[in-house]
Amino acid sequence: MSTPEKLRFELATPLSANAMEAQCRARGVRMGWQRRAVARSVAKMRRPFGFDDVFEEARRIAPAISRGTIYLSLRRFRAAGLLRHV
Secondary structure, eight states, rough: OOOTTTOOEEEOOOOHHHHHHHHHHHTTTTOEEEEHHHHHHHHOOOOOEEEHHHHHHHHHHHHHHHHHHHHHHHHHHHTTEEEEEO
């Protein structure tokens, strides 16, 4: 199985930060402040991105966010159909 650092993702459809949050809620993904920071980070990505790209951007938004939170959020977004592996 790949480590989080080696996985590459892309948005299933391009979304703004607000639209990303709305889609998460519509698909049953709970949105706390940490997951909101990850969603906003993902929405800024315009090319295939990896875990480390999201980690750097999320840390700009929420400096206290953990790697585990980001990893689990990306898994949740993928399960909800918002992200796909590249």
